Amino acid sequence: MSAPARPRLALAEEALVFERSRPGRRAGRMPVLDVPGAPPDAIPAAMRRRAAPRLPEVSENELVRHFTRLSQRNYGIDTGFYPLGSCSMKYNPKLAEDAAAMAGFRRLHPLQPESQTQGALQLLVELERALCAVTGMAGVTFQPAAGAHGELTGLLIMRAFHERNGQRRHRVIIPDSAHGTNPASVTLAGYSTEEVPSDARGLIDVEALERMVSDDVAGLMITNPNTLGLFEENIERVAAAIHSVGGLLYYDGANLNAILGRSRPGDMGFDIVHMNLHKTFATPHGGGGPGAGPLAVSERLVPFLPGPRPALDEATGRYTWDEGDERSIGRMHSFWGNFGILVRASSYARALGSDGLRHVAERAVLNANYLAHRLRGTYDLAFDAQPMHEFVLSARKQKVRGAKAMDIAKRVLDHGFHAPTVYFPLIVDEAMMIEPTETETVETLDAFADALIAINAEIDSAPELLKTAPHAAPISRPDEARAARDLKPRWYPDDHAVGHESGSAGPADKPTI
Amino acid sequence: MEFAPHTDDDVRQMLDALGISSIDELFAPIPAGLRFDRDLDIPIGLSEIEVLRDLAGLAAKNRSADDLICFLGAGAYDHHVPSMVWPLLSRGEFATSYTPYQPEMSQGVLQALFEYQTMVSELTGLEISNASLYDGGSAVAEAVHMATAATGRRAVVVAGCVNPLYLGVLRTVARGPEVEVRETRWGSGGTADLDAVRAAASDASAVIVQHPSFFGTLEDVGALADVAHSGGAKLIVHFDLTSAGLLEAPGALGADVVIAEGQPFGNHLNFGGPYVGVIACRREDARRLPGRLVGETVDREGRRAFVLTLQAREQHIRREKATSNICTNQTLNALGTAIALAWLGPAGLRELGETCLAKARYARDRLVEVAGARPAFDAPFFKEFAIRLSADATRVCERAAADGYLAGLPVSRLLPGRGLDDVLLVAVTERRTHEEIDGLAEAVARACKEEA
Numbered sequence: 001m002s003a004p005a006r007p008r009l010a011l012a013e014e015a016l017v018f019e020r021s022r023p024g025r026r027a028g029r030m031p032v033l034d035v036p037g038a039p040p041d042a043i044p045a046a047m048r049r050r051a052a053p054r055l056p057e058v059s060e061n062e063l064v065r066h067f068t069r070l071s072q073r074n075y076g077i078d079t080g081f082y083p084l085g086s087c088s089m090k091y092n093p094k095l096a097e098d099a100a101a102m103a104g105f106r107r108l109h110p111l112q113p114e115s116q117t118q119g120a121l122q123l124l125v126e127l128e129r130a131l132c133a134v135t136g137m138a139g140v141t142f143q144p145a146a147g148a149h150g151e152l153t154g155l156l157i158m159r160a161f162h163e164r165n166g167q168r169r170h171r172v173i174i175p176d177s178a179h180g181t182n183p184a185s186v187t188l189a190g191y192s193t194e195e196v197p198s199d200a201r202g203l204i205d206v207e208a209l210e211r212m213v214s215d216d217v218a219g220l221m222i223t224n225p226n227t228l229g230l231f232e233e234n235i236e237r238v239a240a241a242i243h244s245v246g247g248l249l250y251y252d253g254a255n256l257n258a259i260l261g262r263s264r265p266g267d268m269g270f271d272i273v274h275m276n277l278h279k280t281f282a283t284p285h286g287g288g289g290p291g292a293g294p295l296a297v298s299e300r301l302v303p304f305l306p307g308p309r310p311a312l313d314e315a316t317g318r319y320t321w322d323e324g325d326e327r328s329i330g331r332m333h334s335f336w337g338n339f340g341i342l343v344r345a346s347s348y349a350r351a352l353g354s355d356g357l358r359h360v361a362e363r364a365v366l367n368a369n370y371l372a373h374r375l376r377g378t379y380d381l382a383f384d385a386q387p388m389h390e391f392v393l394s395a396r397k398q399k400v401r402g403a404k405a406m407d408i409a410k411r412v413l414d415h416g417f418h419a420p421t422v423y424f425p426l427i428v429d430e431a432m433m434i435e436p437t438e439t440e441t442v443e444t445l446d447a448f449a450d451a452l453i454a455i456n457a458e459i460d461s462a463p464e465l466l467k468t469a470p471h472a473a474p475i476s477r478p479d480e481a482r483a484a485r486d487l488k489p490r491w492y493p494d495d496h497a498v499g500h501e502s503g504s505a506g507p508a509d510k511p512t513i
Numbered sequence: 514m515e516f517a518p519h520t521d522d523d524v525r526q527m528l529d530a531l532g533i534s535s536i537d538e539l540f541a542p543i544p545a546g547l548r549f550d551r552d553l554d555i556p557i558g559l560s561e562i563e564v565l566r567d568l569a570g571l572a573a574k575n576r577s578a579d580d581l582i583c584f585l586g587a588g589a590y591d592h593h594v595p596s597m598v599w600p601l602l603s604r605g606e607f608a609t610s611y612t613p614y615q616p617e618m619s620q621g622v623l624q625a626l627f628e629y630q631t632m633v634s635e636l637t638g639l640e641i642s643n644a645s646l647y648d649g650g651s652a653v654a655e656a657v658h659m660a661t662a663a664t665g666r667r668a669v670v671v672a673g674c675v676n677p678l679y680l681g682v683l684r685t686v687a688r689g690p691e692v693e694v695r696e697t698r699w700g701s702g703g704t705a706d707l708d709a710v711r712a713a714a715s716d717a718s719a720v721i722v723q724h725p726s727f728f729g730t731l732e733d734v735g736a737l738a739d740v741a742h743s744g745g746a747k748l749i750v751h752f753d754l755t756s757a758g759l760l761e762a763p764g765a766l767g768a769d770v771v772i773a774e775g776q777p778f779g780n781h782l783n784f785g786g787p788y789v790g791v792i793a794c795r796r797e798d799a800r801r802l803p804g805r806l807v808g809e810t811v812d813r814e815g816r817r818a819f820v821l822t823l824q825a826r827e828q829h830i831r832r833e834k835a836t837s838n839i840c841t842n843q844t845l846n847a848l849g850t851a852i853a854l855a856w857l858g859p860a861g862l863r864e865l866g867e868t869c870l871a872k873a874r875y876a877r878d879r880l881v882e883v884a885g886a887r888p889a890f891d892a893p894f895f896k897e898f899a900i901r902l903s904a905d906a907t908r909v910c911e912r913a914a915a916d917g918y919l920a921g922l923p924v925s926r927l928l929p930g931r932g933l934d935d936v937l938l939v940a941v942t943e944r945r946t947h948e949e950i951d952g953l954a955e956a957v958a959r960a961c962k963e964e965a
Contacts, residue, residue, distance in 0.1 A: 009618065013816065017628050017855055028595055028856040030864040034947040035875035042870055043893060047731055049761045052859040053635035063855055064597055067625065067848075071606040074613075074621030078605025091516050092609050095561045101599075103579045104572025110589050110785030111922055112576070116914065119574030120784050133554040145647035145786065146841035148828070156688060184828035184838035188658075190689040193833045231542035261553050263543050278841065282516070286845030287622035288612035288805065289645070290787035293841075306685065329688070331681035334588055334650035334774070335785025347568060351514040353558030363517035365539045370527045386542050410617065419615050424829075438517040442527060468813070473617035478818040483810035487799060487822065489641045490631040511829045512614040 006416025007080045009474050010072035017056045017066050018491050027060035054493060073474045074287070075418055081444050083371075085390045085421040085433025086179070086227060088257045088279030090364075095351065096283065096344035105343050110335035114320050120339065121319030123346055124310040130349045134256075134357065135273045136266020137296035141305045142337035147254060148181040149332065150274030150293030151221070155189035156329045157272060157297065157304040158219050158248050164304075164327065167246070169218040175204055177227045177425040179254060180511070191218055198427055202228040202383035210241050219248040223255045224268065227425045227433075228383055229368065229390040231258075239269030248272060248301075256280045257437070258365060258389035261358030271298045281345035292341035303327040310336075363438035364389040367445060371436050374449035378456045382428040390435035392428050393420075403459040403466045405430040406509060410477065411458070411469040415451035424511035514560050578782060578919065582949050584876070585919040586897050586940025587727070587927065588649060588676050589785060590777045592755065592865075593944055595856040598779040598849050608845060612805075616820045622844065623819035626807045629851035636757040636854075637771035638764025639793040644805040644821075645847040646790025646839065649774030650682035653721065653751060655792060655803045655837055656770045657683060660719035660747040661692060662801050662836065668693040670713040672722040672737055673705030673730075675751060677927040679723075692718075703730040703890025703899065707740055715744040719770075723751040724763065728938065729873075729897030730890055731760070738767025754778065754791065756895050758863035759870065770794050777942075778857075779849030789846035800826060803837030865943055869896035872950065873941040879954035880939070884961055889936050897940040899924060902957065904964035906937040912960035918953050920960075 058066070075082075082089035100106065108120055128140040144150035155172065162169050172191045174182045176198055183193040196212060199205040204222070220242045224232045232238065242249050251265040251273040257280045265273045277283050278291030285291070297305060307324035352360065365388050372381065372391040382392040395405040409419035409432065421433040436445055458465050470476065519527075528534060540548060559567070583591040602608060606621060613619030613626075626644045633642035646652045657669050669692060671680060684694055695717070697709040705722055714720050720741040724732040734750055741748040749770045750763035755777045763771045775789035776782075794802055800823065808822035828835040857865060873896045880886040880900055889899035902909055906923035913920035921939040925931070937957075941950070 009620075014624065016624070018631065026858045026860055027597075028858070028861045030861070030868045030943055031946075033868060033871055035871050035950070038867065038871045038874050042874060043731065043759055043895075046735070047733075047760055047893075049757065049759055050765075052863065053632075053757060053762070055632060055635060055857065055859045055862060056855050057858045057860075058855060060597060060856065063852070064601065067601045067852060068604070070621035070625050071601070071604040072621065073624070074606040074610050075615075075618040076606045076609035078609045082611060084611055087611060089611055093516055095564060097603065098565060099568045102569060102572040104569075104575040104577050106781045106783055107577035107579045108575050108784040109578055109583060109585050109591070109782050109919065111585055111587055111926070112919065113911070113914070116576040116581070117784070119571035122574065123568075123571050130553075130555045145651070145843070146839070148838045148840045149647060149651070152686070152689070152838055156685065159688070179840075180828035180830070180832045180835070181838050181840050183833035184831070184835040187833045187835075188686070188689045188838050190691060225542075233542060233544055235547070236544070259543070261549065262540055263547050263549050267549065268547055276841075284608045284845075285611050285841075286843075287607055287610045287619075287626075287848070288844035289842040290844075290846055291841040330685035331650070331678065332685055333786065334648045334676075334678050334682065334788070338786040339784040340781070340787050343568070347564050349555065350559055350564045350567060351561065354553040354555050356515045356558040357553060357555075359515055359517060362536045362539065363519055366519070366524065366527055366536065369531055369539060373531055386539075388542065409615070413615070413617055418611070418618055441518045442523050470617050474620045475617055475812040475816060475818045476814055478616050478812045478820045479810045480820050480822065483808040483820045483822040484825075487641075487796075488809040489799075489806060489822075490627070490634045510824065 008472060009075060010069060011474050014069045014073065016491055017058060020058050020062055020066060021056040023057060025057045025059055027058065027063055080416060081440060081448055082418040083420045083434045083436055083448060084418065085435045086254055088435060088437055090282055090437035091439035092282050092284040093348060096347045099347040100340045100343045118319050121310045123343065125312050125319060127342060127346045131275060131294060131296055134260060135296045136264035137273055138299040139302035139305055140294050140296045141309060142294045142342055143306045143333040144293035144295055145333060145338050146289060146291045147274055147276040147293040148185055150295045151181055151185035152188055153295050153306060153332050154250055154272040154274055155185055157301055159189055160304050160329050161301060162218055169216050171217050173212060173217060173220045175222055175226065176427050182221050182252060201385060202230050203232055203234065204238055206234045206237050209238060213241050213245045215245050217245055217247045219250055221250040221252055223252040225255045225258045225388040228392050229387040230383060230385050231388055235268045255389065258361055260361040262361045271301060277341055277345040282348045283341045283344040290338050290341055292338045292345065304329055306330060306332045360438050367436040367438060367440055371434060371445050371449060375452055378453050382431065390433060393432040394428050395430035395432055398456060398459055399430050401459045402463050405432050407466040407469065408455055411455045411466045412451060413470040414472045417448055417451060422512050423509050514558055581914060581917055581919045583919045584921045584939050584941060584953055587922040587938055588678055588774060589782055590940055590942055591782065591944055592777040592942045594779055594781055595853050597856060598852045601852055602845055602849050607848060613821060616818060620819060623807050625848050625851060627809065627819050629847045630807060632851055632854045633791055633793050636754050636762065637752060637793040638762025639771055640796050641799050641802060642793040643802050644807055645842040645844060646792055646804055647843060648786060648788045648790045650679040652772035652790035652792050653679045653683045654686040656749045656772050657692060657719060658837065659770055659798065659801045660749065661690060663747060664718040666716060666718035667691060668695055668717045670710055670717045670720045671696045672710045672720050673699045673732060674727040675721060675723040676727045702892035703728040704732050704892045705737060707736055711740045714741055714746045717746045719747040719749050721749045725753055725756065725895045728890055728899040729894040730892040731895065734763050734766040734768060755869065756866055759866035775850040779853030780846050787843055787846050789843040789850055799823060801836055802826065804839045804842055868943040869941060872945055873898060876939060876941045876950045879950055880957060883954035884958035896942065897938060899936050899938050902935050902937055902961055904961045905934055908964050909957055909960040912963060913956045916956040918956050920953060920957055
């Protein structure tokens with residue numbers, strides 16, 4: 001059996017679109033004006049633009065080539081394997097794109113009356129049912145545009161719930177392995193963060209948690225499986241500790257892919273759950289967005305959800321917007337959320353169904369366990385326990401021999417794969433976090449494992465190859481310190497070509513998620 | 514229909530390698546009591562043919578802006594999406610890529626975002642644009658967070674009429690840091706009352722104005738900048754970028770932070786999202802900027818390279834002290850905005866503004882002449898205007914829809930209880946024709962007569 005092809009990105013540099021500009025050249029035009037032109041005083045002189053914005057002047061053909069060439073200098077799932085831990089970079093089915101492009105969805109204005117948007121409302125109500133089924137929750141808001149947006153929404157609901165009960169609590173607990181968005185969202189919601197340590201097995205130290213809880217604790221935010229890829233087997237005890245002081249349990253859905261149809265946050269005792277549909281429900285990441293971060297809550301929190309919410313009026317069979325009452329925290333999005341992403345997620349949920357979603361978790365966990373098995377003799381597993389959908393390696397042994405996790409990650413690029421997530425979670429020395437997802441073949445997993453094993457051997461045989469990697473990518477390591485020190489966030493017409501002095505600093509050891 | 518590639522043989526061999534005999538053993542870490550062993554309460558999977566048939570059925574239950582002639586705006590506009598935009602955005606190398614944290618594999622997205630940032634900087638008149646926020650509403654909240662951090666003050670003043678949907682987002686999010694949102698009245702022109710703003714802003718972190726306003730009227734950004742700055746507040750301008758070929762850049766008039774809804778360039782209506790939140794600021798505020806920022810640098814060979822920079826502001830580094838919690842943003846939509854702006858170029862952007870302005874003025878005149886409507890406000894406007902009808906605007910819109918028109922937004926839907934039941938907000942983009950505008954005026958006239 002032949003190994004999968006190793007993709008190569010385009011090496012040729014591409015000029016900035018502004019550097020292609022020629023005065024008088026253009027692409028788009030407006031129709032000939034078929035109404036009287038506006039009189040000169042239609043806009044007061046003081047408000048008129050003096051100098052035209054320096055947009056590029058380029059023909060359509062050149063623009064298409066420019067952006068096509070840029071795309072060829074970029075790696076996507078459609079290009080190759082993306083073993084990014086915590087990101088669930090699975091295949092994005094193309095049927096979802098066809099669904100989202102239907103004029104009845106794509107050309108719908110968000111403020112059209114309910115009578116004109118029955119199909120869209122029905123799609124949302126049906127997707128809400130599916131997400132409730134998956135999470136074991138009672139109601140959903142679709143307004144959050146991304147996971148972190150869902151976190152803030154959930155924390156504001158947490159706060160509104162406690163304040164409704166006459167309590168101004170101040171603390172939210174997160175594990176020391178948490179994503180950065182968790183503490184950042186906690187701050188924005190007006191709470192302070194407290195970290196509960198992980199124990200020697202990589203799980204929440206439940207005894208420490210039980211000592212931390214008090215009636216000043218608003219809640220606890222965790223992923224399960226946690227960011228080490230390990231299932232928090234004491235989750236019921238964790239829930240009991242939080243609930244015993246009246247706190248709420250928040251489920252960060254970053255790792256929901258591991259348990260689809262095999263376990264439900266609602267059954268574990270969670271009160272609030274956000275999902276990353278751009279992970280679990282296979283909508284494309286788009287180079288960093290758009291995603292969708294719908295939030296599901298238990299029955300007692302449904303009245304606090306942002307409004308309006310899509311609803312079915314059982315009496316008439318008509319779909320409506322339910323405004324809710326004064327308990328709702330209010331609006332989180334200009335309109336109803338990233339509807340185009342919700343259409344894609346809906347098509348995915350319909351295609352997979354109850355049977356297919358369960359298989360997602362099974363194949364994702366199988367792939368992760370297989371890959372961990374292939375690599376554990378070469379790299380240390382950060383915690384020696386059976387992982388779920390992802391696992392964390394430590395390159396501490398490799399570091400002693402002269403290669404850091406970042407060096408290994410950069411060398412992975414030369415083998416035609418995207419790098420794993422590195423330096424996260426923060427509690428693991430030289431962390432390399434790997435999530436293969438369910439849509440990769442065993443051949444790809446083997447090829448990736450072979451590459452990581454070969455790289456390990458190179459640490460001794462060809463150490464410079466790692467230090468200076470990547471060698472086959474469109475650029476070598478960029479000078480990130482210079483980018484921050486001499487901030488250059490845009491092009492100017494009088495820019496000189498960047499000098500050919502050698503870059504000094506390599507990438508800092510910082511998380512890459 | 515499933516997308517996992519495993520054959521039965523694959524599964525068996527992988528289980529053998531792991532030394533286990535069943536898939537169930539993979540889930541052994543989950544305590545028995547928490548294992549879900551029923552079927553999820555949703556239908557079983559369908560083929561691609563069936564899924565697309567079902568969704569086409571749902572889509573057909575909607576009446577889209579292809580079925581109705583769209584004069585509805587209020588934050589989402591039926592502008593032309595250039596044909597080249599989505600074929601380029603649909604390229605898998607863009608659409609299925611991750612956040613460009615590995616710059617060596619992401620120069621395409623990084624360079625395109627750098628070009629987007631440059632275009633936003635040109636349109637807003639401020640040097641530093643980030644790589645996108647969620648939408649125009651969340652951009653208001655993020656701009657307020659910047660002003661709060663910069664001034665240490667905990668009140669913001671809303672000048673004139675800002676889209677009530679954006680203010681809804683702001684009021685929700687303001688509860689976290691306990692920021693007070695002070696609304697001020699608008700004058701007969703439908704624009705900010707400078708005296709009211711001055712009185713409210715002396716201890717505020719920022720003055721927020723929408724330009725053109727929610728009512729479409731042009732605000733005096735320069736005067737508002739003076740008012741805000743004299744009290745030590747920042748000026749935040751929510752700007753309609755489609756006007757940027759005609760209207761002076763807010764940054765050139767004294768705005769400190771300019772935000773916008775980027776939907777009109779390259780993004781479909783999509784029932785409200787995904788759109789793209791735009792934010793730009795001055796260089797001295799760069800370290801308070803939320804979200805991702807692309808910067809230029811060099812690689813080891815001295816070649817030009819692009820990276821995510823000033824990451825010490827962001828949640829994955831700074832955690833609870835980050836300037837924002839935003840991680841995933843709207844990159845692909847921002848790329849769409851950049852491509853559409855490049856397609857227009859400076860001449861196209863100016864023509865776009867002139868076309869919208871001329872058609873909006875023609876539409877208002879026809880509605881006055883044919884439908885007996887009166888302008889609700891007397892200030893100059895750009896592509897959207899508020900008009901008083903001789904009948905209830907909601908009822909008129911219902912009747913006009915039967916004639917094939919999305920006549921506009923009945924303003925009372927978003928501003929209830931303010932005596933605006935007869936006010937219609939009409940948006941006119943470059944896509945509308947002379948005949949469509951005449952038809953709208955006649956349909957509204959007919960509806961008003963029937964309601965009388």
